[in-house]
Amino acid sequence: MKKKILVTGGTGYIGSHTTVELIEEGFEPIIVDNLYNSEAVVVDRIQKITGVKPHLEVFDLCDREKLDRFIQKHNDISAVIHVAAYKAVGESVNKPLEYYRNNLLSLINLLEVMKRYGIPDLVFSSSCTVYGQPEKLPVTEDAPLQSATSPYGNTKQICESIIRDTTVSDKNIKAISLRYFNPIGAHPSALIGELPRGVPENLVPFLTQTGYGIREELKVFGNDYNTPDGSCIRDYLHVVDLAKAHVFAIKRLIEGKNKTNYEVFNLGTGKGVSVLEAIKSFERVSGIKLKYKIVGRRAGDIEKIWANPSYANKELGWKTLSSLDEAMKTAWDWEKMFRNNKL
């Protein structure tokens, strides 16, 4: 009997890749998504990749009644992977209340129904944004959390606290928070990928859209940082590697291999890459000379962050497999596939 795993946000960028990996590993993912930042057609593309079309129910996790009815109907859900959230840093500064309501209430509703219906295991999508600008690099899970630089980052910090406190008060609930660094790229089939609505906030989709000619030029937000080439440094990991980590984490909980009822793991390559190095990677894999201009710094950006992933490597038995160029190539292949309407 396949174990049924609820994937919230399962038609989104991270959620869809995680759903594919769950199917490949013999699980039965079931998706709840409100399609705020994704499309239902993604389940058909998941079917093309895996041969399995995951069941999708479209409603908002903030609607407690609907969530309750959904869990009663699917009373054989073994565990939850909670990926659904608003995640645009800039947007969160302009719409803090929407971000706090959506990201906090959806989690609280989820935890309440997990307690009510006896679903024990939760994997939560967190973010390296909780570290702010770390004092020490590479950053480990025990690094002090700085006060968030955006409402989005603050919702991730608060959600981690809500989960931790719940696992302390209710021993039946065990959870893992996965602190994502910077996910990039797409599934090698180029059938699913990052599909930002409007002007992309994140570097790589803006970069590939510039390469394709949709954007005039890439603006590099500052080259006066205290880094080797002056541009900001991040830890870019392939989204498929990131998705696989969710399978490792949910199996750890289901098999009872967790050491404590609440664990946190950094998900990164352990390698820092600057904006200018990312541009060079794109140029290598695409053969295109990218048009970009150095402009002023973006408010809220931290200077440099990259993970020490050794705890996840050791405890989860997970590590990134793709190089920067391999990940960047999948981002470029996805951009071309999507734009050429080959989907």
Ligand code: WQD
């Ligand atoms: C990366 C670098 C920019 C766009 C993101 C998400 C956040 C979290 C972590 C999930 C920065 C520079 C960008 C552009 C640029 N993910 N840049 N020109 O800010 O590290 O955070 O990953 O939880 O939700 O926002 O990623 O891709 O926005 O920026 O120069 O047009 O690229 O200054 O140094 P960031 P990003």
